Amino acid sequence: MAEHHHQTIERSCDVAVVGGSAAGLAAALQLARQGRSVIVVDDGAPRNAPAAHMHGYLGREGAPPSELIAIGRDEVRSYGGEVLTGRVLGVHPLDHSTHRFRVELTGGHALLTRRVLAATGLVDELPDIPGVAEHWGGDVIHCPFCHGFEVRDRRLVQIVTHPMGLHPTPLLRHLAGHLTVVVHDTDGVDRDTLDALATGGTDVVLAPARRVVTSGNDRVAGVELADGRTLPADAVVVGPRFRVRADVFAPTGLRTTPHPSGIGEVVEVDPTGRTTVDGLYAAGNVTDPGLQVLHAAAHGSRVGAMIAFSLADEDLFSGTRPSGEENDWDHRYADELPMWSGNPNGTLVHEAADLIPGRVLDIGAGEGGDAVWLAEQGWQVTATDISARALARVTAETRRRGLDVECLHRDANALRPFAPGAYDLVSMQYGAVHRTPDQRGVHNLLAAVAPGGTLLVVGHDLTPMSEPVDVATATRMFDPDAYIGIDEMAAALHRSPDWKVEVHETRPRPPGAVSTHHVDDVVLRAYRLDDEVEVP
Numbered sequence: 001m002a003e004h005h006h007q008t009i010e011r012s013c014d015v016a017v018v019g020g021s022a023a024g025l026a027a028a029l030q031l032a033r034q035g036r037s038v039i040v041v042d043d044g045a046p047r048n049a050p051a052a053h054m055h056g057y058l059g060r061e062g063a064p065p066s067e068l069i070a071i072g073r074d075e076v077r078s079y080g081g082e083v084l085t086g087r088v089l090g091v092h093p094l095d096h097s098t099h100r101f102r103v104e105l106t107g108g109h110a111l112l113t114r115r116v117l118a119a120t121g122l123v124d125e126l127p128d129i130p131g132v133a134e135h136w137g138g139d140v141i142h143c144p145f146c147h148g149f150e151v152r153d154r155r156l157v158q159i160v161t162h163p164m165g166l167h168p169t170p171l172l173r174h175l176a177g178h179l180t181v182v183v184h185d186t187d188g189v190d191r192d193t194l195d196a197l198a199t200g201g202t203d204v205v206l207a208p209a210r211r212v213v214t215s216g217n218d219r220v221a222g223v224e225l226a227d228g229r230t231l232p233a234d235a236v237v238v239g240p241r242f243r244v245r246a247d248v249f250a251p252t253g254l255r256t257t258p259h260p261s262g263i264g265e266v267v268e269v270d271p272t273g274r275t276t277v278d279g280l281y282a283a284g285n286v287t288d289p290g291l292q293v294l295h296a297a298a299h300g301s302r303v304g305a306m307i308a309f310s311l312a313d314e315d316l317f318s319g320t321r322p323s324g325e326e327n328d329w330d331h332r333y334a335d336e337l338p339m340w341s342g343n344p345n346g347t348l349v350h351e352a353a354d355l356i357p358g359r360v361l362d363i364g365a366g367e368g369g370d371a372v373w374l375a376e377q378g379w380q381v382t383a384t385d386i387s388a389r390a391l392a393r394v395t396a397e398t399r400r401r402g403l404d405v406e407c408l409h410r411d412a413n414a415l416r417p418f419a420p421g422a423y424d425l426v427s428m429q430y431g432a433v434h435r436t437p438d439q440r441g442v443h444n445l446l447a448a449v450a451p452g453g454t455l456l457v458v459g460h461d462l463t464p465m466s467e468p469v470d471v472a473t474a475t476r477m478f479d480p481d482a483y484i485g486i487d488e489m490a491a492a493l494h495r496s497p498d499w500k501v502e503v504h505e506t507r508p509r510p511p512g513a514v515s516t517h518h519v520d521d522v523v524l525r526a527y528r529l530d531d532e533v534e535v536p
Contacts, residue, residue: 086475131212
């Protein structure tokens with residue numbers, strides 16, 4: 001297929017998840033396993049980015065936060081959920097019933113969605129004390145549960161900058177070898193607690209902190225006070241204020257409320273994660289700043305399940321059973337202008353030139369450029385696509401040319417969507433079939449090939465997709481890792497004794513479909529030796 005004519009892309013999904021950390025990914029996993037089309041948009045700015053390890057997460061104790069996110073993304077993608085690198089600029093309500101929200105993204109792109117999950121978390125607002133920000137997440141910590149064990153028995157200096165600053169102090173007193181509490185700002189601080197600390201042997205200093213002092217190896221060595229004294233320290237504890245990341249939801253009418261601590265605001269939700277805006281849910285730190293990673297993931301998992309229930313109930317009472325993936329492709333084919341060039345794909349032309357025409361299954365036929373060419377070469381063509389609108393264009397074009405092409409409205413991931421062993425050639429050119437852990441789509445394609453037949457799968461060389469995205473200006477609108485890849489197909493073929501792989505290589509795309517830039521093709525061509533392909 002050729003490149004899309006438009007510079008911007010608008011997609012449709014069941015659920016858009018804004019934020020791709022623990023809460024957002026856990027929710028997306030639940031939704032993808034319920035067969036819902038879910039798209040996560042993540043700008044790569046998690047709250048715990050400065051931390052090298054996370055703690056208190058049963059089963060993943062001490063793992064780097066980035067490792068959890070990488071594993072979580074893979075799990076979501078394994079069920080066909082997509083994780084897009086980009087940034088949400090605004091979430092806007094819509095008036096029609098098919099979709100409730102339009103999610104505006106950097107690069108001019110957008111998502112139309114039935115539900116939105118706010119999993120954007122919050123931003124810690126650190127006190128303006130030199131050295132605090134530079135060592136935040138390392139030698140400057142805030143949570144005894146997240147980092148207390150790692151600094152146990154050491155010299156700790158806690159800098160109290162607001163009335164809630166004393167909340168973790170009893171825990172720190174228990175863990176530290178020596179604890180000094182510096183009351184940087186005495187306004188509102190509980191004097192009885194300070195007296196109890198002093199009576200119990202904790203040093204309490206009523207003086208502003210000037211800066212965090214470091215040693216020659218750039219480790220924290222102490223805290224310098226405004227009066228010139230320096231208190232030795234192996235680590236410093238600071239309780240930040242916080243700012244919830246909810247500005248992008250303001251167009252929906254969502255409002256934040258003060259947190260009981262008085263040091264920030266949150267998005268209020270009911271036990272199912274629903275906000276005051278119909279169809280807008282929230283999970284994780286955006287609803288509670290005290291949630292550690294484990295708690296945030298658990299909350300996201302629960303809210304994801306509740307969103308799945310809300311969609312299922314809505315479909316039940318509307319008498320429909322919609323496919324989010326089908327809706328996405330139908331939406332993309334809604335424009336009256338052709339989406340693709342209409343030319344056959346050059347690699348198909350090249351690879352099919354030496355094949356004797358017979359029965360061919362064209363997977364993801366789109367607007368029919370390949371199907372038309374194959375029919376003109378004498379093939380008996382069955383064109384299949386998940387989009388009924390795409391197939392309507394195939395029908396119109398083949399009738400105009402007087403060609404006989406059968407159109408099948410099928411999802412390649414359905415249970416046995418194609419007649420087994422019925423086709424001399426199964427062709428998938430730049431197909432978009434979502435991954436599943438049981439590889440159903442892969443087996444469906446293999447099972448459709450007749451004994452002695454050929455499987456031809458062509459995809460884009462995804463090397464350019466590894467380049468970083470500047471989320472401030474762009475959003476990558478497709479997640480290739482959520483779809484069946486050439487390597488996954490090749491691995492399945494190599495595991496079977498019934499197939500011979502003839503071609504598996506990357507090469508320049510030959511003339512054919514119009515392309516606005518140089519693109520290499522990854523080509524997989526295999527020959528089926530017999531009919532013993534297992535159908536799950």
